Amino acid sequence: MGRKTKTQALSAVAPIFSIIVALLASALFVMWAKSMSVSEYFSALRLLLDIIITESLSTPQKFMEVLVYATPLLFCGLAHIICFRCGLFNIGVEGQFIMGMVGGALIGQLQGVPMLLHIALMVLAGIICGGLWGFLPGILKAKRGTNEVVVCIMTNFIAMYISNYIALRSVFADSQHDSSYTIQPHAQLPRFVPTSRLNISVFMAIILAFCVYLLLFWSKRGFQIRAVGLNASAAEAGGVNTTWNIVLALVISGAIAGVGGALQISGVQTRLISMASFPNYGFDAIPVALLCNKNPLACVLVAILFGALRNCSRMFQIEGIPKDIVYVIQAIIIFFVAADLITKHLNKRRRA
Amino acid sequence: MDDKLEMINISKAFASVKANEAVNFTLMHGETHVLIGENGAGKTTLMNILYGLYQQDNGEIRIDGKAVKIKRPSESIAHGIGMVHQHFMLVENLTVAENVVLGQEPRRGVVLDMKKAVETVESLCKQYRFELDPSQRIEDLSVGKQQKVEILKLLYRGADILILDEPTAVLTPSEIDELGKIIRKLNEEGKSVILITHKLREVMAMSDRLTVLRRGRVTGHMRTEDATIEKLVEMMVGKALSLEVEIPEQECGEGVLEVQNLVVRDSRGHNAVNALNFCVHRGEIVGLAGVDGNGQSEFIEALMGLRKVQSGKISILGKDITNKQNRAIIDAGISCVAEDRHKRAVVLEMSLTENTLLGNFAHEPFSRGIWLDYGYATKLTEKLINEFDVRTPSSEVNVMWLSGGNQQKYVVAREISRPHELLVAAQPTRGVDIGAKRFIHEQIVKGRAQGKGVLLVSTELDEILSLSDRIVVIYKGAVAGVLTRAQADERLIGSMMLGDKAEGGK
Ligand SMILES: Nc1ncnc2c1ncn2[C@@H]1O[C@H](COP(=O)(O)OP(=O)(O)OP(=O)(O)O)[C@@H](O)[C@H]1O
Numbered sequence: 001m002g003r004k005t006k007t008q009a010l011s012a013v014a015p016i017f018s019i020i021v022a023l024l025a026s027a028l029f030v031m032w033a034k035s036m037s038v039s040e041y042f043s044a045l046r047l048l049l050d051i052i053i054t055e056s057l058s059t060p061q062k063f064m065e066v067l068v069y070a071t072p073l074l075f076c077g078l079a080h081i082i083c084f085r086c087g088l089f090n091i092g093v094e095g096q097f098i099m100g101m102v103g104g105a106l107i108g109q110l111q112g113v114p115m116l117l118h119i120a121l122m123v124l125a126g127i128i129c130g131g132l133w134g135f136l137p138g139i140l141k142a143k144r145g146t147n148e149v150v151v152c153i154m155t156n157f158i159a160m161y162i163s164n165y166i167a168l169r170s171v172f173a174d175s176q177h178d179s180s181y182t183i184q185p186h187a188q189l190p191r192f193v194p195t196s197r198l199n200i201s202v203f204m205a206i207i208l209a210f211c212v213y214l215l216l217f218w219s220k221r222g223f224q225i226r227a228v229g230l231n232a233s234a235a236e237a238g239g240v241n242t243t244w245n246i247v248l249a250l251v252i253s254g255a256i257a258g259v260g261g262a263l264q265i266s267g268v269q270t271r272l273i274s275m276a277s278f279p280n281y282g283f284d285a286i287p288v289a290l291l292c293n294k295n296p297l298a299c300v301l302v303a304i305l306f307g308a309l310r311n312c313s314r315m316f317q318i319e320g321i322p323k324d325i326v327y328v329i330q331a332i333i334i335f336f337v338a339a340d341l342i343t344k345h346l347n348k349r350r351r352a
Numbered sequence: 353m354d355d356k357l358e359m360i361n362i363s364k365a366f367a368s369v370k371a372n373e374a375v376n377f378t379l380m381h382g383e384t385h386v387l388i389g390e391n392g393a394g395k396t397t398l399m400n401i402l403y404g405l406y407q408q409d410n411g412e413i414r415i416d417g418k419a420v421k422i423k424r425p426s427e428s429i430a431h432g433i434g435m436v437h438q439h440f441m442l443v444e445n446l447t448v449a450e451n452v453v454l455g456q457e458p459r460r461g462v463v464l465d466m467k468k469a470v471e472t473v474e475s476l477c478k479q480y481r482f483e484l485d486p487s488q489r490i491e492d493l494s495v496g497k498q499q500k501v502e503i504l505k506l507l508y509r510g511a512d513i514l515i516l517d518e519p520t521a522v523l524t525p526s527e528i529d530e531l532g533k534i535i536r537k538l539n540e541e542g543k544s545v546i547l548i549t550h551k552l553r554e555v556m557a558m559s560d561r562l563t564v565l566r567r568g569r570v571t572g573h574m575r576t577e578d579a580t581i582e583k584l585v586e587m588m589v590g591k592a593l594s595l596e597v598e599i600p601e602q603e604c605g606e607g608v609l610e611v612q613n614l615v616v617r618d619s620r621g622h623n624a625v626n627a628l629n630f631c632v633h634r635g636e637i638v639g640l641a642g643v644d645g646n647g648q649s650e651f652i653e654a655l656m657g658l659r660k661v662q663s664g665k666i667s668i669l670g671k672d673i674t675n676k677q678n679r680a681i682i683d684a685g686i687s688c689v690a691e692d693r694h695k696r697a698v699v700l701e702m703s704l705t706e707n708t709l710l711g712n713f714a715h716e717p718f719s720r721g722i723w724l725d726y727g728y729a730t731k732l733t734e735k736l737i738n739e740f741d742v743r744t745p746s747s748e749v750n751v752m753w754l755s756g757g758n759q760q761k762y763v764v765a766r767e768i769s770r771p772h773e774l775l776v777a778a779q780p781t782r783g784v785d786i787g788a789k790r791f792i793h794e795q796i797v798k799g800r801a802q803g804k805g806v807l808l809v810s811t812e813l814d815e816i817l818s819l820s821d822r823i824v825v826i827y828k829g830a831v832a833g834v835l836t837r838a839q840a841d842e843r844l845i846g847s848m849m850l851g852d853k854a855e856g857g858k
């Protein structure tokens with residue numbers, strides 16, 4: 001027992017360490033951006049931390065904005081976790097999220113549906129559209145052995161083009177705004193205060209994180225998904241249908257991302273806006289899922305952390321620091337997380 | 353100074369587990385020194401310290417009389433130490449020559465000089481009389497040959513202390529003889545060999561000196577000529593132990609497993625199992641004997657629903673299970689101790705408790721509805737740990753941290769504990785110590801007394817001969833002959849294994 005708690009404690013050390021190092025290193029970036037001299041390292045660091053802390057915590061308003069950013073990250077992070085646990089890399093979360101938005105935006109235009117039912121229908125549309133977008137790479141992998149990463153990259157583009165078609169050229173397009181028509185008021189999730197876009201979808205995401213935890217660690221299905229991810233041959237010999245579980249993991253993952261997309265429309269965006277490039281909800285969640293070590297409960301905290309970073313980018317620009325510093329910080333974190341994963345992998349191989 | 357290597361007062365603990373405690377070990381120039389001891393006694397740990405995979409907490413290592421610190425494998429290689437691990441580490445789809453030079457390739461400019469590599473490997477083969485084709489791929493080689501490649505790799509790197517961790521666990525008797533010759537040859541060339549094994553007969557045949565470990569401590573060392581098997585057993589286990597298991601006479605009942613005209617292909621599309629026919633009855637132990645690579649592995653995979661059956665039929669208690677899903681086959685009443693435990697039997701990164709759920713999770717009391725019952729799984733796992741004396745701090749530890757033999761004991765425990773009609777035991781005692789081996793044999797015989805059918809697949813003829821009521825000899829995927837216990841003798845089986853058709857009784 002003792003050993004297990006110790007390794008668990010250790011597994012939390014690495015991510016925290018990587019966050020600290022990332023902040024320390026990004027201070028150099030701040031120095032460069034503001035042409036400070038070497039001796040001013042600590043003021044650069046102070047400036048960086050100042051911006052992050054004031055921007056996210058100084059008023060309730062600001063923290064609410066952090067949560068607005070954190071919510072889709074959490075949905076997509078959970079989607080990634082399901083697939084990582086099954087030994088898959090679902091780079092298609094991006095497209096699944098977009099398809100969820102498409103489904104949500106279309107259903108949201110229905111007229112005369114009572115509020116609760118309307119939102120339930122949007123969630124359902126998200127599950128179906130996202131799930132379908134996960135099913136495609138899953139079934140191709142199962143039946144044809146196609147690599148899921150390649151297929152997902154393609155389905156991502158298809159999702160984006162579908163979304164743009166609907167927003168720009170279909171009967172749902174509002175030619176005045178380069179977007180689809182705004183969804184019915186009944187289809188919009190209630191906001192807590194008029195001045196913030198924060199809505200109850202953040203609680204839905206947190207509840208979902210707990211559900212994913214139950215699924216992965218306490219249910220038969222989750223056990224099978226994890227067994228396939230850790231050792232597919234042994235899982236197979238232990239009565240686990242590997243192909244079916246791979247397909248299912250991608251479908252569940254897609255469905256979670258799809259719900260995130262639908263609720264993003266319902267709660268924040270209220271319409272499908274045309275995209276010049278990927279909105280990056282799914283891609284940005286990859287480091288979230290890695291940093292929380294594929295743990296759905298820890299994912300809540302990490303999503304908030306990354307939401308806070310994202311929320312700061314405007315302030316960085318105002319302060320004369322390129323907003324790309326957010327990506328610098330994320331990249332350094334990923335670097336350490338990856339290094340940690342690699343050493344763990346090597347340690348595993350050493351042990352006969 | 354005659355000692356090549358001295359390990360003085362070595363201690364190493366993993367959390368609460370003291371794997372080595374004040375161990376002293378010396379190795380002389382040109383000798384073969386055997387390290388024996390129970391599962392979990394700390395043999396692999398001691399060698400991993402020498403090889404630089406672990407750091408000792410205490411103690412000193414001296415090579416040629418000089419104290420050295422070995423922090424990582426590359427440093428031990430620089431000191432002339434090489435190790436073949438309990439589980440091989442070759443790259444399957446590279447050739448023999450490529451594997452041997454990997455990491456220290458001869459180069460011309462920046463490109464790999466393949467011709468030179470092949471030449472070097474060929475000359476090494478000649479020097480040590482290895483029969484290996486440098487251009488063959490690893491995946492096409494038998495285990496025995498793969499092992500030679502591992503040894504060649506060490507020689508190529510100039511090792512003069514060679515550590516072989518349980519090299520004989522997976523070999524057939526003739527391969528073991530060959531390994532013995534290789535080791536002698538290495539000694540003649542002035543190289544020292546450390547050998548870990550659980551097979552006492554080999555210890556006596558292959559070594560000059562031996563050291564016995566028990567629970568992390570040295571309980572004795574001596575020259576092999578002064579040792580007897582009884583004495584060794586006592587030093588290892590702490591008490592005298594008889595090794596033979598008694599098998600009472602018993603009538604066998606109805607058929608449990610029936611295999612008819614079975615054809616199964618291997619991964620390259622050749623017929624590995626070719627019109628195989630045999631059956632197993634209730635209360636009967638059937639030994640499937642054969643040289644490794646004659647279709648045994650493919651047969652077991654097909655039996656368990658892990659490989660497609662091309663034609664023919666497998667049935668359990670009259671029920672057709674050909675090409676059924678693995679779970680349906682388990683449910684039909686087969687328990688299987690898989691031959692490759694890391695591939696098929698355990699998930700190394702899951703706890704013992706979670707591994708107990710493998711093969712069981714679908715049914716009550718292991719799960720209810722969609723939820724797992726960890727409480728029940730934990731209780732059962734703890735019971736298995738006690739019954740089979742699996743050495744582990746708790747049931748929550750990942751299987752990865754158990755010693756090889758203890759992993760095996762756990763797998764056997766899990767499979768025997770599952771209600772079943774037929775037990776398929778493939779290499780059931782691979783890597784376990786003599787005490788555990790005896791215990792596992794007893795459990796198998798107990799199942800037989802309860803009217804279960806047992807299919808024993810083993811490359812160890814001893815094991816087959818001592819347990820089987822009937823022996824089916826398999827050669828090139830078909831039955832080369834069937835012998836009853838009374839008819840069986842080692843020489844006859846040996847020749848049948850090589851393809852000489854002999855008429856045996858049915
Ligand atoms: N990295 C590790 N972490 C935790 N415990 C370990 C580790 N390595 C070994 N152990 C423990 O140390 C003890 C000795 O293990 P070791 O592998 O040296 O045994 P062994 O003598 O080689 O046994 P076997 O004959 O079964 O291979 C075991 O109880 C094992 O569980």
Ligand SMILES: [Mg+2]
Nearest residue numbers: 395396755756
């Ligand atoms: Mg060992």
